[in-house]
Amino acid sequence: MKWSKYNFSWSQDETFFHYNSIYNTILITEKELQMPFETEIQAQLEENGFLLADEIQEESVAKQKIEEKLHSSDTLSCWIFVTNDCNLACPYCFEKDSLSNSRPEYMDKEMCERTVIWLTAKARELNVKKIHVTLTGGEPLMNVPAMEMIAALLRKTELIVTMNVITNGVLLDRTIAKQLYQHNISSYQITIDGPSKIHDARRQYKDGSGTFSTILNNILKIRQWNNQICFVIRINVDQQNYKEIIKLLTLLKKLQLEKFLAICMNDTITDGMPHPDVLSEIVKIISQAQADGFNIAFGELNNCWMMSEYWYMVNVNGDIYKCPSLVGRKQYCVGNVESKKLTSQYQEQMNLAPWESCMNCNLVGLCCGGCPYRCILNSTQSGHKKVCRKDYLEALLKIKYKELENKMGS
Numbered sequence: 361m362k363w364s365k366y367n368f369s370w371s372q373d374e375t376f377f378h379y380n381s382i383y384n385t386i387l388i389t390e391k392e393l394q395m396p397f398e399t400e401i402q403a404q405l406e407e408n409g410f411l412l413a414d415e416i417q418e419e420s421v422a423k424q425k426i427e428e429k430l431h432s433s434d435t436l437s438c439w440i441f442v443t444n445d446c447n448l449a450c451p452y453c454f455e456k457d458s459l460s461n462s463r464p465e466y467m468d469k470e471m472c473e474r475t476v477i478w479l480t481a482k483a484r485e486l487n488v489k490k491i492h493v494t495l496t497g498g499e500p501l502m503n504v505p506a507m508e509m510i511a512a513l514l515r516k517t518e519l520i521v522t523m524n525v526i527t528n529g530v531l532l533d534r535t536i537a538k539q540l541y542q543h544n545i546s547s548y549q550i551t552i553d554g555p556s557k558i559h560d561a562r563r564q565y566k567d568g569s570g571t572f573s574t575i576l577n578n579i580l581k582i583r584q585w586n587n588q589i590c591f592v593i594r595i596n597v598d599q600q601n602y603k604e605i606i607k608l609l610t611l612l613k614k615l616q617l618e619k620f621l622a623i624c625m626n627d628t629i630t631d632g633m634p635h636p637d638v639l640s641e642i643v644k645i646i647s648q649a650q651a652d653g654f655n656i657a658f659g660e661l662n663n664c665w666m667m668s669e670y671w672y673m674v675n676v677n678g679d680i681y682k683c684p685s686l687v688g689r690k691q692y693c694v695g696n697v698e699s700k701k702l703t704s705q706y707q708e709q710m711n712l713a714p715w716e717s718c719m720n721c722n723l724v725g726l727c728c729g730g731c732p733y734r735c736i737l738n739s740t741q742s743g744h745k746k747v748c749r750k751d752y753l754e755a756l757l758k759i760k761y762k763e764l765e766n767k768m769g770s
């Protein structure tokens with residue numbers, strides 16, 4: 361038997377953790393694992409992919425498992441961009457250029473219908489019964505009628521539907537939240553980039569005034585009305601704000617919001633490059649947030665779904681894309697809801713595979729070669745360049761499983 365090359369092992373506070381990225385399995389032990397293993401441990405190690413027969417070609421198994429992960433799902437996921445208009449003018453907005461180059465558009469009834477027809481046909485083609493729709497924009501709450509229409513149309517299909525909304529949170533008052541709740545929409549992702557001074561310098565109305573207090577009041581009022589509404593607070597972290605994030609978390613805890621919210625932290629994508637100083641700060645902040653009792657959404661511990669046929673974005677004009685960061689960039693468009701066929705660009709994006717060098721990385725089953733969008737941003741004349749954030753992923757895994765161990769122990 362041999363130890364899988366896709367294992368990642370570490371110890372912390374006299375506990376030993378073993379993670380296998382291909383099978384996404386974790387084994388937590390009080391003693392260090394040493395060969396020869398006790399029979400029971402050996403069986404567990406084999407069953408969970410940590411140990412395998414000497415003759416097995418691991419790389420081919422890994423490639424096959426990654427393929428299976430991307431190409432088998434019981435759920436079709438789609439982001440629908442119901443408008444490209446936005447009520448804010450945030451200086452760092454990644455959609456700003458595409459928005460300022462195009463006139464504001466709002467999905468109308470006809471486009472909502474076409475989008476739902478395309479989605480139901482896609483679900484049938486893939487033989488799935490579940491669909492998860494993320495409503496976004498621009499600012500989706502600038503087009504509530506389209507959100508309601510899409511929800512109503514999907515309800516008439518045979519599909520099991522779940523929905524969430526990515527919003528800047530400014531228009532999400534209790535009235536709107538109640539209205540959308542009637543359509544089973546009860547999950548929101550809102551960005552807050554720091555305490556008020558920092559957030560207001562980054563997330564502004566068009567007249568330059570800040571949005572912090574409006575967003576926080578909206579969340580507090582919604583919680584008073586219905587604590588079943590889920591909020592994920594996304595925090596975009598970079599050199600400008602990382603020192604201040606703890607102040608935001610302290611405030612949220614003071615308001616007793618730590619159990620009501622989940623926190624999701626990302627490094628702001630600017631040039632595609634990983635910034636180790638920012639990433640190590642994020643790790644420290646997440647660790648602190650977890651110790652303070654916040655729920656952490658470990659979104660970064662997921663592979664990119666661009667290469668999956670179960671994952672799409674539909675833009676306001678019906679154009680289809682494979683990555684939210686590429687929406688509106690015509691050269692990456694893979695089709696339109698009015699046409700049954702996807703273009704050759706679709707096949708090109710679907711054919712993206714982990715870099716060959718990644719197949720020797722013990723985290724390839726988790727990371728699958730990283731984010732292709734970051735690689736595009738990081739390209740040179742000789743082509744796209746790999747962007748590897750392995751240290752960061754390792755640190756996140758350690759935090760995630762430390763929490764699991766704490767929960768198991770309590």
Ligand code: SF4
Nearest residue numbers: 718721727729748750
């Ligand atoms: S990008 Fe880095 S962490 Fe991801 S699979 Fe490749 S080598 Fe591993």
Ligand code: SF4
Nearest residue numbers: 664683685731732733
């Ligand atoms: S390419 Fe990057 S930004 Fe786009 S879907 Fe994949 S992980 Fe997300």
